[in-house]
Amino acid sequence: RNVAVVFDSPILDENGENIGQLQIKENDEPADAVSLWSKDRGLDKGTMFRVIHAVCEKNEMVVCNRRSPLVFGPQSISGPDGEVVGILQVELGQEPIDAIYAFFAMNDLFEKKWDLLSILDQICILPALEGQCKRRRALKYYNESFILGNVNIGPVVIWEDEEPIDMLYNARNALNLTYEDQMTGLNEICKNPKTICDRTSAEIYRKTDINIKEYGKFGNETCNRNYAGFQYLSSFADNKIGMFVTKALKKDVAKMAIEQPLLGPAIFWVSIVMVQLVLYIFKPLRSLNFFQRAVLYIFIFMLMGCVNYHVIEPVDDIDKAMYLHEGKLPDLVIYEGDEPVDAILQWAKEASRKHHPIVRQPIHDSIQEDVCERSTLTCTRKRAWEPIDMGSITFFRQAYKIEYMNPVDQIARRGCNVKNVSSESVTPENSCIRKSAKRVCMKLQPIPPANCYNDIYLHIENQLRQNEENRIDSKDTYKKLGLEMDAPGHELFEKMSLVVRHFGQNLPPFQRVDNGSSPIYYKWDVNTNKAYAVRDAFHKIKDPESREWNDKPCEPMFGGALCAKTDKDGNMQIEC
Numbered sequence: 001r002n003v004a005v006v007f008d009s010p011i012l013d014e015n016g017e018n019i020g021q022l023q024i025k026e027n028d029e030p031a032d033a034v035s036l037w038s039k040d041r042g043l044d045k046g047t048m049f050r051v052i053h054a055v056c057e058k059n060e061m062v063v064c065n066r067r068s069p070l071v072f073g074p075q076s077i078s079g080p081d082g083e084v085v086g087i088l089q090v091e092l093g094q095e096p097i098d099a100i101y102a103f104f105a106m107n108d109l110f111e112k113k114w115d116l117l118s119i120l121d122q123i124c125i126l127p128a129l130e131g132q133c134k135r136r137r138a139l140k141y142y143n144e145s146f147i148l149g150n151v152n153i154g155p156v157v158i159w160e161d162e163e164p165i166d167m168l169y170n171a172r173n174a175l176n177l178t179y180e181d182q183m184t185g186l187n188e189i190c191k192n193p194k195t196i197c198d199r200t201s202a203e204i205y206r207k208t209d210i211n212i213k214e215y216g217k218f219g220n221e222t223c224n225r226n227y228a229g230f231q232y233l234s235s236f237a238d239n240k241i242g243m244f245v246t247k248a249l250k251k252d253v254a255k256m257a258i259e260q261p262l263l264g265p266a267i268f269w270v271s272i273v274m275v276q277l278v279l280y281i282f283k284p285l286r287s288l289n290f291f292q293r294a295v296l297y298i299f300i301f302m303l304m305g306c307v308n309y310h311v312i313e314p315v316d317d318i319d320k321a322m323y324l325h326e327g328k329l330p331d332l333v334i335y336e337g338d339e340p341v342d343a344i345l346q347w348a349k350e351a352s353r354k355h356h357p358i359v360r361q362p363i364h365d366s367i368q369e370d371v372c373e374r375s376t377l378t379c380t381r382k383r384a385w386e387p388i389d390m391g392s393i394t395f396f397r398q399a400y401k402i403e404y405m406n407p408v409d410q411i412a413r414r415g416c417n418v419k420n421v422s423s424e425s426v427t428p429e430n431s432c433i434r435k436s437a438k439r440v441c442m443k444l445q446p447i448p449p450a451n452c453y454n455d456i457y458l459h460i461e462n463q464l465r466q467n468e469e470n471r472i473d474s475k476d477t478y479k480k481l482g483l484e485m486d487a488p489g490h491e492l493f494e495k496m497s498l499v500v501r502h503f504g505q506n507l508p509p510f511q512r513v514d515n516g517s518s519p520i521y522y523k524w525d526v527n528t529n530k531a532y533a534v535r536d537a538f539h540k541i542k543d544p545e546s547r548e549w550n551d552k553p554c555e556p557m558f559g560g561a562l563c564a565k566t567d568k569d570g571n572m573q574i575e576c
Contacts, residue, residue, distance in 0.1 A: 003027060006061040011051055019043070022051070030055050030062050035069030035092070045092075068092045071128050077103070077119075085109065088119075096120060096129055101138035101160060102194035110196060116160075137161070141195050148172070149181030164189045169202030169336065183445040191396040200400050200443055201335035205377055207367070212355045213327035215363035268304050275300055329355060332367065337439060340371045342405060345384035345486050353553045359485045383409065384484045390463045393456070395444045404436045404460050406467075408484050433460050472530045477550055480537040485551060489544070496538035503531040 007024035020041055024033045031052050038048040049067075056064035073089030086107040090099040100119050104110050117136060124133035138160040146156040153171050158164050165186055172182040182202075190197035248254055257263055275296065279288070288296070329351045334343040344367060348358045358364055372379035390402035407416055416432035437456035441448045449455075471479055478485055481495050497507045504527050541547040554563035554575050563575045 006063075007055055007059055011054075013047070019047075022055070024055065024062060029066070029070075030064050031066055031069045066091060068094065071132065072096070072099075072123060072126065079112075088123075090123070090129065090132075095135050095139065096123060096133050097135050097138045101140065105196045106193050140164075141189055141192070146185070148185045149175070149177040151175055151177065158189075163199050163203070164195070164197055165199055165202045169204070179442060180445050183443050187396050187398065187445055190398040193397065197398055199335070200398065201337055203333055204336050205332075205334040205340075205371065205375060207332040207371070210329040210332065210351075210367070211324065211327040212329055212351075212358070212363060213323060215361075215366055264304075267307075268301060271300050271304050272297065327355070329358075332371075334371070334377065339381065339385070339405065340377050340379045341368060341382060341384045341486075342387065344368050344371060345484060346387070349485065352551070356552045357548055359551060364486070384486050386479070386482075386484055388464065388467055390460055393440065393444070395449070400440060400443050402436075402440055402456065402460065404433070404464060406464070407432065408482060408487070433457055433464070436460055472533050477537045477540050480534055489547075492538060492541060496534055499534045500531045503527040503534070505531045 004026045005023055006026050007022065007030070009022060011019045011022050013019050020037070022034065022037055024030055034048060034052045034055060038051065043051075048069075052064075052067055052069075055062055056067065068091035070089050071092050074087045075089065076084045077086055077088050079085050086103060088100065088103045090096050097116070097120050100116055100123075104114060104116060116138065120133065120136065123129060139157070140160050140162065141156065141158040141164060143156045146153050148168065148171055153175070156167065158167060165182075168182045168185045168189075171177070171185075172179070183200075186197070186200065189195055279293075330347065332344065332347045334340055344364070345359065348364050352358045368379075368382075371377055372382075386406040386408050388404045388406050390404055392399045392401045394400075434453075434457055437453050437460060440456050441452040444452060471482065474480055478487070481492070481499060483491070483495055487495075500507060539546075540550045549565070549567075552565050554565055556562075557564045557574075564572045565575055566572050
């Protein structure tokens with residue numbers, strides 16, 4: 001033979017009796033070899049695991065990669081193009097959903113948008129896994145005795161929809177540990193290739209159930225009739241007649257009619273006219289006296305009222321559901337290290353995609369007031385700064401985002417010493433760039449890379465310089481002016497004039513008036529182009545109406561080739 005035998009010995013039971021001779025070759029996984037050997041002899045699982053432990057612990061020639069035999073696999077999994085992406089295997093006693101999660105994590109299948117549960121459904125019908133699929137929620141990380149900052153916090157269980165950093169943040173506050181202890185624990189968890197960590201900053205505040213209709217300018221308008229109630233009831237739409245009525249109610253003409261306040265009276269008077277025609281056509285009905293006619297009209301009125309109430313008028317449950325559905329906004333989430341006003345502005349921009357406008361509206365101000373004055377968070381400023389993505393740094397398999405918050409006003413910039421960070425009179429640790437670099441390096445625990453502070457500082461400084469050079473070329477109106485979307489209206493012209501003068505031009509009343517002795521035009525150069533680009537940006541947002549149109553999110557059209565906005569009259573306009 002050309003394969004070595006690494007284990008060849010008789011196995012004794014607990015009473016010292018010989019069970020049989022066990023032989024393991026070098027290419028065999030000891031746990032699988034012991035499992036087959038135990039099945040041939042009808043041994044129970046307890047004896048099998050005892051033998052596996054004895055073989056792996058007491059023989060130096062035996063290499064055990066795992067201590068449990070496989071019940072599924074090794075099975076190669078291929079993608080849509082037929083290329084093998086990895087090998088999936090499930091151990092005895094292991095939940096299949098946990099094995100699939102680890103397989104997805106190690107092969108980057110979450111980034112490829114693969115469906116975890118579809119793989120689970122395919123393998124759980126196999127006889128080998130019968131009765132073993134007990135969960136559909138994967139366990140991301142488990143440790144019976146986790147050490148955080150020299151403190152044993154006991155068992156740690158993290159599910160697939162949970163983030164390790166949130167658990168560590170709560171444990172750090174409960175045990176009064178340091179930020180370095182928290183990030184050391186995070187790196188210990190996330191360096192495992194079978195664990196996916198989507199965030200490196202803990203969630204410290206979340207506001208849910210935000211509804212734009214609760215912040216309306218004219219109060220609560222939820223009693224308006226905008227829906228035909230029965231079209232949202234599945235019990236009505238399941239039958240043939242209901243299906244036909246539901247389809248008709250969803251047409252634009254029906255929707256417009258339902259929203260018309262005079263629809264109910266119109267239905268009633270049309271019914272009265274129809275009854276009059278019936279009475280006129282059928283001679284036997286002409287003999288009805290006044291009392292009988294009055295009863296007939298009252299009956300028709302009650303019948304039409306019931307139809308109008310049940311079919312058209314709002315049903316309480318439906319009205320409440322549609323109120324929550326139509327006005328629902330995304331949750332506001334603030335992470336550790338974020339300035340609340342910056343997070344609120346980013347949330348407002350995201351929420352404006354479906355419910356524009358939100359920025360600078362009462363809902364924006366109310367939520368900022370709730371967070372800054374009625375929560376445990378501390379707001380150090382009331383104006384949002386400009387977020388600049390500086391890329392990321394990878395440390396122990398985990399990517400840490402480098403983001404710099406750029407002050408938008410000159411007072412804040414002078415306070416941060418952004419422009420004078422290399423001056424001898426300024427301490428680098430007092431600059432905003434240095435604070436951002438320090439914040440990034442503090443996350444890289446237990447030992448940050450050599451020269452971390454200097455390297456990150458120089459990286460941010462270089463990226464910031466490039467950002468300033470390319471600012472005028474941006475399509476973002478506010479970025480051209482060096483402002484954020486929450487800037488007050490009176491500040492727009494001041495900022496525009498400041499930037500224009502920086503590029504060598506003046507604005508009235510300081511603009512030079514020609515007296516006939518000099519050219520009436522500026523020397524056209526790069527600075528002139530930039531100055532007029534800034535002027536153009538200002539004119540897009542100089543008044544409230546044009547500013548609201550500029551701030552309105554653009555909807556991609558034709559597969560993203562063009563971008564369009566819809567005006568108040570419903571007309572669609574293509575934006576450049």
